[in-house]
Amino acid sequence: MNKSYNEHGDSALLKRLRELEAVELQSGKPQVGWIDRRTPIELIEAAGEMPIRLFPSNIHNEKLPGAVRSDACSFCSTLASAFDVNHFPHLSAILTGSTCDQMRRMCEEVARTTTIPMRLISLPRTYRRSIDSYFLNQIDSTWHWIAEVLGVPVSEDSLAEAVETRNRLRVWVSELRREGWLSTRELHALAGSVLNATGLLKLMDETIQTPEDRSGSIRLALLGAVVGAPVLDIIEQSGGVVVYDGTNQGDSLFVEPASPQDTPIRMLYNYYGMESLEPARRPVMPALYYLKKSALSYGASGVILINPTHCHPWGLSAKIIKEFIGLPFLHLEEEYGSLAISRLSTRIGAFTEMLSMKRTGNDNR
Amino acid sequence: MNPRERWSLLLIDELPDRPPVWPLVTSFSASVAGIDIERYCRDPEALATSQIKAQQLFGHEALAVFTHVGVIAEAFGSNYIYQAGGLPELNKPVLESAANGRSLRVPDPAVDGVLPAYIEAMRLLYEQAGDRLPVFGFIPCPFTTAAGLRGINDLLTDLLLDPELIHKILGLATEGAIKLADAAMRAGALPVLVDPLASGSVISPEAFRTFALPYTKRIIDHLHRYDLDVTLHICGDTSRMLDAIIETGADLFSFDKIEPEQIIHKTGNYIRLVGNIPPHCLLESSKIDIGEATDKLARSGILSPKGFVISTGCEVPLHCSPEKLHTMINRGKQALYPQRSA
């Protein structure tokens, strides 16, 4: 079946996803918020809770939370102010993995302004060759903490099932992405969905359609922390298509796990603690190699990196990422929550036009 | 690596990426800036502006404050004539009569002669560029100053006939030099002691040992108390006084009419060397010859154990061809040390 879109530009998958999510949100199921891509979402799914990705996309950062200054990362400060205005009234708990210094300070700020139980899981910033019991215990104790906070039993079977299901989801999503069957817009929706992995697998089974022919579009890799839907709109309106998404809401959430482990906790540690490749970790080269390899294997002819203002892991790495990847590169820094749409349109438009001319020139040769 | 960094490594016995390239661009900078020499000598802003403009144009690796060798003598009271198109010349030494010596007062760099302007020029250069470029303040050595106080002919005669008088004069000149060097240091400049009259082209090695070495050494000892690196510049032929020059304790020696291999062989383990493209080459030779001469100098210089600065044997002439100076500097910058210890 060819991909079709409703009047809002939603594909069948997106339309059905929204319907299912609306039902899920009405179900009264307890909600657990999660923030960063290194959050073991399986812990939430194993507890039978609804994972809520905390993207305060419709809150404008008019008032900074507490005493946070304007030179704080705009994503982190917007998220913290979201709690200030009780933007997430239904959360039973909040969970996140550790990445950068500002992220952990944001968590402290949130913990100060809300009574919602919160856990920041300490994960290694370096790449370990072997499992460290310290970090393994972090995940294990978080699992028990969630169970205690939510009043659910600790079940290794349900955790194993959640891990296995999510891994199946990752495998399938990454396969579909390679084949071009899943758009980046759909990918973002899956990444931030309130449905668990089982629900998402079922959804995809029912709604996946033949990919649209986007061969005329400029193929791009998108990097950065988090980007809002308007950015994808702008890219598409400018004649581009994001074929690889290396942001914290894209393909990097659906990387196939590399090495199986004997217990679900070790699987989680392996995946989130050891294999997760991102610019906040040290050394930074493994992440850069991975981003470059991915961008090239997906056939990207250019890279757009968008980071929230004052986001250090992406913003301060932009130059080395650009030099390492070696493709035409556009770096944009935007205030999270108040995108300057016309400026973005101008710059992205100019970038895609340049790539288009380059492609035409190559074709002519 | 900027020039300041390059020099800093050299001065702590480290090899930088390459030898610094520093032709002695002094009053030549006035011609570059279109400023007349008298103004260059008397107006600190004019001097500083000239130096900055020249450095921006040619890219050599230090700034220099130097007008003429008689600045201390002039401050003592000797009369110098400033003439259009040329450097000041001694007209009337203050010690024409030996008896005058009794009333001589050591000049204060803050108030006497052109010294205040001299020091102010150093300070201005340091303020503007001292983070990127070393500023060298040229201090006439006592023997050269003595020539300005007594007149060169009388001085040379007195070396034989009235050495006691000369020692007295040299003592005063030394105090004057120490004060000026001190003021230079406090203006942010590194001292270059300049002693053209003590050259082997003028006096014998024995005379150097008796009348130049002890007094130059006193200045260097004073500056070494503050751990400053001191450059000694003596133009002309100094090949017969190299042992004595090492004994002065100078940290760098700017040489002129000696073959680089010879001086490196004799002194390269003891002192850093600065030199020595002949200034007249920058007037007379072709660019090709200058390039080859610089290459040859660099090939020898990078082997000097304590370090080397590619320079000219003496001041770049007032009417030097800019293209030729460019050639020398650009070729000098291509000399790389094969291996850095860092």
Place this chain on the structure above:
Amino acid sequence: MTTDNQDYSPRQIDWQQWHQKYLDLPPGLIEETYYFRHLGKHNWSRYLFPPSTFVPYGQKLLRELRFDNSEAALRLWGFTLSEWERIYRARQNGMKVIALMGDIGALAPLVYSFPGTVAFYPDCLWWTPFMMQSWELFDEAQSAGLGEDCCFVRAALGGFRREVWFPRPDLVIATTGATCDDLAAVIAGIENLGHNIHYFELPRRSNIADRYQTGSDEDLIEFLAGEFQKTAESLATVTGTEFDEKRLRNSIVKSNRLRDTLDRLRVMNASSVLPPIGALEMIFADFSALSSYGDPDEAIRVIEELYNEVASRTSFGMGYPNRDVRLVWATPPADPSLLCQVEAMGCRIVGSEYLINQSRPLLETGSDPFTALAKGLLNGSLMGSSNYRADLIIREVENNFADGVVISGIYGSSHCPWETGLIVKALRSRNIPVVSIDVSPPGRKREQAQSLNRLKAFCEMLSAKKSAKATRSFERVPHAEESAL
């Protein structure tokens, strides 16, 4: 105090005055003051030189600072300012050069347990643009992608790229985790420069709402002890010397001697009636606890001499007059002239939280040395929450009877935007006056003037408050004649 005609009364003098005063020092004293004594006496290892020695080599800011007039202070200055040359001399004499990044004092005792090593912190290059009044290192960092959105520590990346400010290290030990993101960016920037880098994993303390803790997190201590052990293995490989526990214990003892002296110095400085030494001397003394400026034995001599000087002044009731307002300073000012400026406003710095808290407490000597180092590291200023840091500052205020707090932050850094407001709030909730400024980069005189205006207003307010309080106290005490009525 060894010269006959030395002025014994404590004063702050400028570099020109030190230039003159220096001539009064006996030459023998200068000859006998040298570092790396195990290498014998050399011309290059003397370091008792005045600030004017360093001015012609580009250290412009020295002309604006005010220095204590004691020989002990001179020795501290000479020792501090000669550090970069010392690292090169170490290499020239066959010592292994170990660059430490991010741990700020915790790893140096381990490095020094290996003979023939010298440790230094490239992070401390952040002072250099200010000392030289130069943007060269910042420009170099900018060309590598670290611009004004990164804290001044980006000068360290400039230093690595220039390959001038220190010799190429034999090993870089880079701490990652509970450090600021700016330093993490610097560490990323040096990766492709071909350095031999050992990464030290430093998890933050795990309790989000934690208050000040001293070694209560046992799992973390065990983990960190393991990290120190792994680091020891890397050091053994680089130095070609096996790790020796006894040497580590001795190194810890030595580090403790320095830390203890510094602690007593701080207490004495704060508790003296008159400030016996300046804030500049104190901050550079404090920072000696990080890597001993490359020579632990000499650092001990320098700090002990400083301590003796301060003790002597205190016992005679001597110090700088007209410094009534007592301040705690939080976050080290990259521009050290700010300390002099504030002192000139009638203040004295009686306490500090310079982000180097891990270099302060004594390390345990009775237990496993790796565990001792790990416990020491738990005191790190950035390891815990912002509340922890706020508590450290409050403790400094209370212990030292401070009248107020100055926080000098950096716009664009990772921890300042989050913790500054919280610290201000915490202080104000305890009625502790506080002012927060951002340190302006070199050359931005107008920006700096604004900060100085705010500081001046703050100091005047505190001074007026103190005077009013003193007046009220006076008025409450009845005069003798009145009480007799």
